[in-house]
Amino acid sequence: MASPIGVFDSGIGGLTVFRSIVEQLPGYDYIYLGDNGRSPYGNRSFKTIHQYTWECVQWMFKQGCPLVILACNTASAKALRTIQQQDLPKSHPDKRVLGVIRPTAEVIGNYTTSKQIGVLGTTGTVQSGSYLLEIEHFAPALKVYQQACPLWVPLIESGEHDKPGADYYVQLYLDQLMQQSPDIDTVLLACTHYPLLYNKIKAHLPGHIKVVSQGDIVAASLVDYLQRHAGIEQVLTKTGNRKFYTTMDDVMNFDHNASVFLGNEIKSEFVDVREC
Numbered sequence: 073m074a075s076p077i078g079v080f081d082s083g084i085g086g087l088t089v090f091r092s093i094v095e096q097l098p099g100y101d102y103i104y105l106g107d108n109g110r111s112p113y114g115n116r117s118f119k120t121i122h123q124y125t126w127e128c129v130q131w132m133f134k135q136g137c138p139l140v141i142l143a144c145n146t147a148s149a150k151a152l153r154t155i156q157q158q159d160l161p162k163s164h165p166d167k168r169v170l171g172v173i174r175p176t177a178e179v180i181g182n183y184t185t186s187k188q189i190g191v192l193g194t195t196g197t198v199q200s201g202s203y204l205l206e207i208e209h210f211a212p213a214l215k216v217y218q219q220a221c222p223l224w225v226p227l228i229e230s231g232e233h234d235k236p237g238a239d240y241y242v243q244l245y246l247d248q249l250m251q252q253s254p255d256i257d258t259v260l261l262a263c264t265h266y267p268l269l270y271n272k273i274k275a276h277l278p279g280h281i282k283v284v285s286q287g288d289i290v291a292a293s294l295v296d297y298l299q300r301h302a303g304i305e306q307v308l309t310k311t312g313n314r315k316f317y318t319t320m321d322d323v324m325n326f327d328h329n330a331s332v333f334l335g336n337e338i339k340s341e342f343v344d345v346r347e348c
Contacts, residue, residue, distance in 0.1 A: 074309045076101035078137035080128050083111040083229060084326070085265035086143030087333035089172065092287030093141070094314070096295055101313040103135055107345070108326055109319035112225050113146040114194030121196065125151035126159055128319075131345040133167055138307050141294065142171045145193055145262050145286075149173060149200035168304060175293030176260065176286050177206035181214055183282050184258040188215045190249045192273075193262035195220040203262060217256060219249035221263070228265045229329065233272075242272045250277075258282045268333070316340035 125147040148171030198220040298305040318326040
């Protein structure tokens with residue numbers, strides 16, 4: 073039986089992380105699951121996000137994944153801790169679930185000179201305070217300013233992110249962020265959808281400000297993790313197989329949008345994770 077790496081997201085944004093992981097670890101088997109049928113997660117409660125995320129993680133376990141990456145900032149912020157500390161010890165002590173916030177917090181301080189960074193994320197990620205806590209742990213000298221961008225994900229998932237109309241909403245949230253401190257010199261895209269707005273974000277910020285996406289950071293962290301955890305690495309199968317699943321019954325719509333994120337066409341399958 074195959075033992076792929078599982079990559080989970082509430083929708084399609086996690087494909088930006090998936091792409092970076094596959095680029096750095098191309099030989100492994102992968103399963104990607106997007107919970108598009110119940111997205112977006114950004115404005116949902118901790119309880120609901122944990123329920124949805126845990127259902128999807130358990131489904132991936134049943135597909136043979138010994139390791140699942142939550143390539144979703146909202147799920148990482150609102151569900152990961154409970155999954156790691158309560159759910160896994162009870163029912164799946166041999167499995168591992170990792171997120172995207174900790175790897176990013178570990179290195180974000182390397183990008184800034186002013187020691188002031190901005191974090192752009194969904195309402196759920198911002199309200200959770202997870203980045204504030206994690207960055208405080210790894211880089212207590214940094215000042216962190218957060219800005220929720222609730223309309224960016226809908227813009228991206230509706231295919232409007234590259235249209236002129238998106239510029240207004242990009243400028244709106246960037247202005248709100250920069251009003252908090254003019255000394256911010258690094259902006260973290262703390263949502264895996266946001267790299268699709270990268271060019272517009274750069275265009276609306278002063279040229280000296282660095283804009284940091286998470287994909288390569290998370291991928292590099294996973295490479296390091298597998299080097300340090302031989303027990304997990306050795307059970308992962310390596311045939312280069314990649315499968316895509318969605319909880320959206322309109323798989324053609326998912327496939328079309330996914331191709332925008334990945335840069336190549338895919339064919340996915342519909343699954344109902346609640347049947348687990």
